[in-house]
Amino acid sequence: MRLIIALLLPWLTFFTIGRPIAGIVCLILQITLVGWLPATIWAVYALSQYKTDKKIEKALQQR
Secondary structure, eight states: OOHHHHHHHHHHHHHHTOOHHHHHHHHHHHSSTTTTTHHHHHHHHHHHHHHHHHHHHHHHHOO
């Protein structure tokens, strides 16, 4: 679900993963037509990093 949001509304992705300042910057970037593609790529990358961080936290808690 977050991946679909990252593709359609990149700025909203940052709010769902707890990074509101990055979300505001992404929204400003997304407002420009040229900035839509970089904003989407940034949101997908940030989402993948968020998932990786959660997996690492879970692995460390199991130790």
